[in-house]
Structures are given as structure tokens and as C-alpha cells.
Amino acid sequence: xxxxxxxxxxxxxxxxxxxxxxxxxxxxxxxxxxxxxxxxxxxxxxxxxxxxxxxxxxxxxxxxxxxxxxxxxxxxxxxxxxxxxxxxxxxxxxxxxxxxx
Numbered sequence: 001x002x003x004x005x006x007x008x009x010x011x012x013x014x015x016x017x018x019x020x021x022x023x024x025x026x027x028x029x030x031x032x033x034x035x036x037x038x039x040x041x042x043x044x045x046x047x048x049x050x051x052x053x054x055x056x057x058x059x060x061x062x063x064x065x066x067x068x069x070x071x072x073x074x075x076x077x078x079x080x081x082x083x084x085x086x087x088x089x090x091x092x093x094x095x096x097x098x099x100x101x
């Protein structure tokens with residue numbers, strides 16, 4: 001496993017996330033929000049700034065604080081791959097990291 005991007009080191013913009021993570025294959029995203037909630041997501045799709053929803057029947061979300069895993073209930077809308085957003089899981093933005101919403 002290789003660390004591709006760390007917001008505290010690389011900056012917290014979506015464009016930096018994509019410049020470091022696009023076309024890298026499987027990714028595991030770990031997030032800690034401003035209230036110290038820890039969660040993340042996994043996808044086998046490569047991020048590529050396509051601006052579209054991508055299918056992935058292996059994608060899932062998880063919570064480290066609640067020690068739970070949430071398998072994607074709609075594999076056709078596993079990730080939303082938009083250049084203005086960081087890692088975004090689920091068509092309904094189940095996990096959304098954005099520069100501005």
C-alpha cells in the first residue's frame with residue numbers, strides 16, 4: 001500500500017486530490033472531519049476526474065468510530081468522480097468531500 005495523498009501535507013483541495021490520485025487503481029480513502037469523526041471508503045475504480053458516476057460492485061464505506069462497514073447498496077452509483085470534489089461515494093453523496101458545495 002502506498003500513500004498517494006494526505007491533505008495535511010499536500011493541501012486540502014479537490015484538484016490536488018485528483019492530481020495525486022487519478023489513474024492509480026484501487027484506493028482506500030480515510031477521512032477525519034472537524035469533529036474528529038473517522039470514516040472512509042474503498043473503490044476498485046480509478047479516479048479520473050470524468051465528471052460521471054462510476055459503477056463498482058466492490059465499493060464500500062466504513063466507520064472507524066462505530067466499527068461498521070456499509071456495503072454499497074447501489075453498485076451502479078458507487079462513486080461520483082468529479083474534478084471539483086475529493087473522494088465522493090454514492091450517487092446521493094453518502095460520503096462527499098468538496099471544495100464548495
